[in-house]
Amino acid sequence: MSKETILSDLEEIVGKDFASNKKEDLFIYSLDPGASLPREVDYVVMPNSVEEVQKIVKLANKERIPIVPMGGGLTLSGLVIPVKGGIVLDMKRMDRIVEINEYSKYALIESGVTTGQLLAYLNENYPDLQPPVPDAPAAATVAGNVLIHGSGYLSQKYGDHGSMINGLEVVLPNGDICKVGSCSLSKYWFTRGPIPDLIGLFTSSFGTLGIVTKLSVKLFYKPKFREVVFGLATDFDDLPNILSKVIESGLAEDVLLGMQDKPDWMKGYIFVIVYVTGESQDEIDTNTKVLKKIYRKTNARYMKTPPRIREIYMEKPIFAATAADFRKGGGFEYVGAFIPLENIPEAYKGGVEISKRHGIIPTIGSRLIGQTHTVMVFFSYSFNRADPEDMKNARDALHETNILALELGGIPWKAEIAGQKLILEKMDPNFKKLFKTIRDILDPNHIMNPGNWEVE
Ligand SMILES: Cc1cc2nc3c(=O)[nH]c(=O)nc-3n(C[C@H](O)[C@H](O)[C@H](O)COP(=O)(O)OP(=O)(O)OC[C@H]3O[C@@H](n4cnc5c(N)ncnc54)[C@H](O)[C@@H]3O)c2cc1C
Structure with a gap:
């Protein structure tokens, strides 16, 4: 099928205003605010319902076109810039808050709902309840955050945000709509067990196993x-x-x-x-x-x-962006890494050394997750976006920091492609085999975010 026929099929699914292959529309999707190099995108599509997502996935499967789901596109590590071109599925139109359950304390939302939107809605309508929210810009989606094991001001007490998912509605790579968690058998989206817990398949797998269209996240009582x-x-x-x-x-x-x-x-x-x-x-x-x-x-x-x-x-969440960017014309990206508490001193010493060696002002922070069961350490590197050498310098510092985190028994979080490769090199071969087997079965045509978590 020609590119123009595919575009007209996509337009038929979502409407003319919500599918494009125009260069000027695609430009913004070819990069992100971090240090990754731009990559080419063929189409951007903005669905408005689970049925539309289903039709897009079926078309992509028939035509073997890669699909990358995108929320706010704010991870900084290039995760929503397609590695092999294809469709960026921008979920922003699916932004309905479907239900707030005050007693079982969860929010059932579509995957385009932003963290700012949910927080504002609860502040206005349910002031005693608070959602898991990162210190990220308010345009970050709840789905994009919880699906990558994000963390925020409730994480010390209650764990990382991935553990706060109660249930998911997912469009699988073959176009099937699948409910995971208690919602697979109950009208209450209140728990992920006690049935086989498959929610983990869709967390930190970066959209390689399905597209989440709806999710239930835990809410918490807000102390006075x-x-x-x-x-x-x-x-x-x-x-x-x-x-x-x-x-x-x-x-x-x-x-x-x-x-x-x-x-x-x-x-x-x-x-x-x-x-x-x-x-x-x-x-x-x-x-x-x-x-x-x-x-x-x-x-x-x-x-x-x-x-x-x-x-x-x-202020909750803290406006983190002002703290991170020092240089005129600059951008920043950070390695976030889950590090065991006992290795925090070495992580900080190593991070300072890497920063200084690259001529970058040392800026390191952490957040405890789940009563010290994990410490999320962020090593932030600023750079001048207008200077390719400076961006390369930051990329090198990020790479060395990923190596440091792995040497300390830690795990780089929301790793960019180079970081994913380092993780995969160190990983138990049978874990990789299991992941590849699952992926090959669910997505035999390999259309879901190819190039990410790629097991050779
Ligand atoms: C200044 C700043 C501060 C930050 N502070 C924090 C912080 O305190 N805590 C924190 O956790 N993060 C933080 N971040 C990182 C990041 O912005 C957040 O984690 C953010 O929530 C990611 O959400 P997003 O909507 O931008 O996700 P995206 O970047 O759009 O997506 C993230 C990943 O999830 C996949 N994905 C997105 N939507 C779907 C879907 N519907 N189905 C399947 N897969 C999907 C994407 O393909 C991608 O792999 C910060 C970022 C910045 C810039």
Whole structure:
């Protein structure tokens, strides 16, 4: 079939305004805000219903055209830029909030619903409930975030966002619509068990096994009071002990670490940022006192929070973008990596060394996930987008950081293609065989995001 016939078939499915192969429409889909090189896209299509997604997948299968599902396109690691061309399936029109269940506490939403949209809707209509939200721009979709094991201000207490999925509606590569989780047999999308848990097939597989069209995510009760309590550490080696003691106290809702060498007053410190919550100001005051004591006993210092800093950090989610980009004309990308708590000192030391060697201002942060079961460490590298050499320099730093994370027993998160290759090189061959077998069975024509998680 010619390209023009395929376009007219796509237009027939979604309407003329929502399918295109014009260069000017495709340009924005050929790159992302990170350091990846642009790649070619053949079509962009914006479906409005699960049936439309189904028809697009069937057409792509018949014509052997690659499909890449896209939410906000904000991972920074090039995950929605097609490796082998084809269709970018932009899910933004599927943005309906279908149901909020106040008792079983979940939101049933379409996959184009953004994190900002869900947060605003709950703030307005269900002010006692809060959703899992990353510190990403508000245009990031809930689906794009939970499907890649994202994390946010509820992750310390409740785990990464992938674990907060209760159920999925997925269009499989052959066009079948499949429900996974309790929704496969109940009208309540309230749990992923106790039946075989297949939701994991669709998390961190980057759209290689299906297109999620609807999902249920957990909601959580929002405590009435919240406060941020800063500590200052000066030695990376103290971090595992400080974090363990903070968590053992059972007081922390969210725990972040941050260090950067600019502005000068921040140099030499690792900021320990702990959120305490409670039902009264008294409870907050008591919890703050306990934290101050923990800081004293663990070689850290309590820092009275300047009002402007408090204001920024009390915003949820934090507006992270301002913290990351220093240079004029610059962009940034980070390696996020899941690292075991005991190896945090080496991760920070290694990250500082890599940054300095590449002439980049060291900027490293972390968020505890699930009571220290994991620490998400982000090594951020800024670059000047107008300078290809500087972008290459950042890419090299990112690559070396992926290697560092793997050497420390960690796992690079939402890895770009080069990072995926490093992970696959280290992976148990039988895990790879299992993944390839599943993929070959579900997607024999290999149309789903080919080039990602490619097992040779
Ligand atoms: C300044 C900044 C701060 C950030 N802070 C955080 C943070 O605190 N926590 C965090 O977790 N992340 C953070 N991020 C990373 C990222 O922006 C988020 O994880 C974001 O939620 C990704 O969502 P998205 O809609 O942009 O996903 P996309 O980039 O569109 O997609 C992500 C992946 O999921 C796949 N996908 C998307 N939709 C579907 C679907 N419907 N079906 C199947 N597969 C699909 C895509 O193919 C891709 O592989 C940050 C990013 C920036 C720029």
